[in-house]
Amino acid sequence: MRVREDTPDMFYGTAFQAVRPFKTQLLKWIGNKQRFAHEIASYFPTNIRVYREPFIGSGAILAALQPTTAVASDVFRPLIQIWQTLHDDPELLISWYRERFERYHANGGADGYSLIRDSYNASPNGADLLFLCRSAYGGVVRFRKADGYMSTPCGVHSPISPTSFAERVEVWRRRTLGAEFRCCDFAESFRDASAGDLIYCDPPYADSQAILYGGQDFSLKRLFEEIALAKDRGVRVALSIDGTKKSGDKLCELDIPDDLFEVEAFVNCGRSMLRRFQRAGETLEDELVSDRLLLTYKRS
Numbered sequence: 617m618r619v620r621e622d623t624p625d626m627f628y629g630t631a632f633q634a635v636r637p638f639k640t641q642l643l644k645w646i647g648n649k650q651r652f653a654h655e656i657a658s659y660f661p662t663n664i665r666v667y668r669e670p671f672i673g674s675g676a677i678l679a680a681l682q683p684t685t686a687v688a689s690d691v692f693r694p695l696i697q698i699w700q701t702l703h704d705d706p707e708l709l710i711s712w713y714r715e716r717f718e719r720y721h722a723n724g725g726a727d728g729y730s731l732i733r734d735s736y737n738a739s740p741n742g743a744d745l746l747f748l749c750r751s752a753y754g755g756v757v758r759f760r761k762a763d764g765y766m767s768t769p770c771g772v773h774s775p776i777s778p779t780s781f782a783e784r785v786e787v788w789r790r791r792t793l794g795a796e797f798r799c800c801d802f803a804e805s806f807r808d809a810s811a812g813d814l815i816y817c818d819p820p821y822a823d824s825q826a827i828l829y830g831g832q833d834f835s836l837k838r839l840f841e842e843i844a845l846a847k848d849r850g851v852r853v854a855l856s857i858d859g860t861k862k863s864g865d866k867l868c869e870l871d872i873p874d875d876l877f878e879v880e881a882f883v884n885c886g887r888s889m890l891r892r893f894q895r896a897g898e899t900l901e902d903e904l905v906s907d908r909l910l911l912t913y914k915r916s
Contacts, residue, residue, distance in 0.1 A: 633660045638680045642788045643698070643746070644755030645674035649818065649856070652883055653680035656816075659854060659881065659909060665812035670805035671819045672699060672797070679791040686795040689805045696799040697742025703797055706789045709746070714778040716747035729770035737765050751775040806842040811850030817843075818856045822870065840873050847876070847912045859883070859908040872910070879911040 635657040641650050649656060653676040660681065667683035669675075672690045690696050701709045720728035729751055736744035745766075749757050752768040759766055776784075798805070802819070809815055820834045836857075843853045858868035859882050885905045 633657045633662055633681065635680050638676075638791075640784055640787055641674065641676075642679075642702075642784050643674045644749050644752070644757075646756050646758075647818065647821065648674040648676055648755070650674065650676040650680075652885060653677050655883055656854075656856065656909060657681045659911060660814055660816070661852070661913075663812070664814045665810070666814075668805055668809055668813055668815045669818075670800075670802035670815065671817055672696075673818055675699065675788070675792065677816055677818070678795060679788055682791050682794070684794045686792075687798060687805065687808070688792075688795045689798040689800050689802070691799065691801050693799050694736075694740045694742045694745040696797055698746050699792075699795075699797040701742065702785065702789055702792065703795065706785050710778065710782045710785055712743040712746055713750075713781045716744065717775060717778050717781075720747070720751065720775065725774070726770040733766055733768075740764070740766075747775070750781075802839065803842050806846050806851075809846055809849070809851045813851050815843075815846060815851060815853045816856075817853065821858045822868070836870070840876060843912065844873070844876055853912045855908075855910040856883075857908050857910065859906040861905050868908075870908075877910040877912055878914040879909075881909045881911075882906040883909050 635654040637651075637654045639650065641648070656677055657680050664683060665685070667678070667681065667686040669678055669686070669688045670690070672678065672688040672695070675688065678686060678688055688699065698709070701712070716732050719732060722728060723731055729748075732744050732747055736748060745757070748766065748768075749755065751771055753771045754768075755771070756768055757766060758768050802817070806815065817839065819836070819839060822836055839855075843855065846853055855877075858870060860867050883906060885907050
């Protein structure tokens, strides 16, 4: 039986994280947890041996937490190329962005965006993806299931300047110094974990994110199997997944195994990013979203 809890002030045992809000985005990404990363991190204990994040996405939780030792991974190679370049050669990352920013403006904005998107679709790579995710409409990077084609049109606002991006790179480089970045399936990341580690999972959401790279083929059942094995080894796991939509009127039903999680909390995410993209120009008061946060460890 899972226990629903709505406030992070009832943990027992060891101390839990006190993380300040951190608002400076490096990447725009659907499901980005930047605005409430500090709230999610407050559910993590302080005595983490290795922090592991097998669906790194925008890296919001990693950067907010700033762990001393971490392994961040994803199966999406162009995304991991961005993170590895941030770690190994931040000046190269800045030059990737600057080159594409200049190409974007030299070709009239939207036409320049289309050229960069065509380059990415011809040969998926981190350099093009970096600029596209910051300049795509609504920050929603979507992919066709049939062929993986990135199809999001150009956004209505100008991308941030290379100078502003360079400043963000320096901030994020410092915040992620303790992380190693790997391109691998989440199961491989889970199997490397040992007792005392914490794994935070933010996988594609079953109710809304099939348009994302990897979202079409993602198996929540397989993830639950890996979580159960990790829990048996003394690895603590926190999972963000579909919660409520339609301002609380819709509870997303999931086939969650009995006794796998000890706590179910709900984190207010504000208005749906994906619905903002789909319903451009609307204020979306009826589209407030809360994520489930499931923990394999207890509160008291």
